[in-house]
Amino acid sequence: MPIPRAVIDADVLYRRHPRNLLVWHALAGLFELHWSVRILDETRRHLTERNIAKLREPRAEAVDRTLARVTDALERARAGSLVPDAGIAAHEPHMPNEPKDRHVLAAAVAVGATVVITTNVRDFAGADTAGLGVAAQTPDQFLTSLLDNITLDAVMAALREHASFHGWTLAELLKLLETATPDRPAIAPDYTKRIIELSRGGP
Numbered sequence: 001m002p003i004p005r006a007v008i009d010a011d012v013l014y015r016r017h018p019r020n021l022l023v024w025h026a027l028a029g030l031f032e033l034h035w036s037v038r039i040l041d042e043t044r045r046h047l048t049e050r051n052i053a054k055l056r057e058p059r060a061e062a063v064d065r066t067l068a069r070v071t072d073a074l075e076r077a078r079a080g081s082l083v084p085d086a087g088i089a090a091h092e093p094h095m096p097n098e099p100k101d102r103h104v105l106a107a108a109v110a111v112g113a114t115v116v117i118t119t120n121v122r123d124f125a126g127a128d129t130a131g132l133g134v135a136a137q138t139p140d141q142f143l144t145s146l147l148d149n150i151t152l153d154a155v156m157a158a159l160r161e162h163a164s165f166h167g168w169t170l171a172e173l174l175k176l177l178e179t180a181t182p183d184r185p186a187i188a189p190d191y192t193k194r195i196i197e198l199s200r201g202g203p
Contacts, residue, residue, distance in 0.1 A: 003029065003030065003031050003032060004031040004032070004113075004114055004115060004146070005031065005032045005034060005111060005112055005113040005114060005115075006031055006032070006033055006034065006108075006113050006114070006115040006116070006117050006142060007033075007034045007035065007036075007039075007083070007104060007107045007108040007111065007113045007115070007116050007117070008022065008033055008034070008035055008039070008117045008118075009039065009101070009104050009116060009117060009118035009119075009120065010039050010040075010042035010043040010046060010104075011046070011118060011119050011120055012117050012118060012119060012139055013035065013039065013040075013043040013070075014042075014043045014046035014047050017176065017177075017187050018139040018187055018188075019070065020162060021139065021143065021162065021177070021187070021188065022117065022139060022142075022143070023070055023073065023074065024158045024159070024161055024162040024165075025143065025146065025155070025158050026074055026077075026079040026080055027073065027074070027077050027079050027158070027161075028154050028155070028157055028158035028161070029079065029154065030146050030151060030154055030155065030158065031146065032079060032080050032081075032113075033074055033079060033080035034080055034081060034082070034083050034107065034108075034111045034113060035071065035080070035082060035083065035107070036082060036083045036085070036088055036103065036104075036107045037082070037085060038088070038103050039103075039104065039107070040067055040071070043067060044063050044064070044067060047063040047066065047067075048063055081111075083107040083110050083111045084110070087106075087107075087110030087111070088103055088106045088107050088110050089106075090106075090110070091105075091106035091109045091110055092106040095109075095128075096128040096129075097123060097124050097125060097128045097129060098122075098123035098124070100123070101118075101120070101123045101124065104116055104118070104124075105124060105129065105132070105134060108132075108134045109132055109134065113134065114133060114134060114135065115134065115135055115136075115137050115142055116129075116134060116135070116136045116137070117137060117138070117139055117142050118136055118137075118138070119138055119139075121136040121137070121138060123136075124136030139187070139188060140187070140188040140189065140190050140191050141190070143188055143191040144188075144190045144191045144194050147191065147194045147195065147198060148198070149198060152195075152198045152199070155195065156170075156195075156199075159173060159174070159195075174192050174195070177189070177191065177192045178192040178193070
């Protein structure tokens with residue numbers, strides 16, 4: 001069975017922890033992660049604006065390095081790739097969803113993805129995308145959908161690599177994913193709960 005293909009929206013790509021979680025799963029071969037020049041441009045803008053808001057400086061070079069590391073790692077591992085502009089342009093005028101996000105849905109159609117990973121699922125209403133074979137899912141929903149008894153070992157290996165890269169224990173990473181803070185909601189609470197269930201022999 002072919003692995004799933006997904007397009008990542010800028011609102012997820014610019015968030016460090018959800019982005020890294022998805023990237024490590026893609027590198028483990030659990031799915032293919034795709035993006036476009038326009039998605040990268042939106043991500044760069046979000047990251048730059050956030051840096052200005054927090055640090056009062058744009059840090060454009062640091063932003064570009066972050067994006068380059070992410071996309072280069074995925075392409076080298078053949079775990080994802082850039083969707084060509086021409087393919088997006090051919091589909092974008094016919095997309096039925098929110099105009100500002102039509103290029104994201106068009107990228108999914110162009111590359112044969114079945115999922116757009118986004119926190120703005122309302123901009124990809126089910127009635128609009130059902131006929132295209134594309135669903136909008138949050139990172140938590142998408143990652144949970146990858147989990148079953150067959151994929152659990154690969155998922156755990158991805159999590160261990162993720163944790164080790166940052167100098168964390170696996171328990172520390174799972175705690176981060178399931179815990180909300182005053183600054184943000186929990187990153188992947190359903191996913192973390194499902195991992196625990198499967199690890200204990202649940203269905």
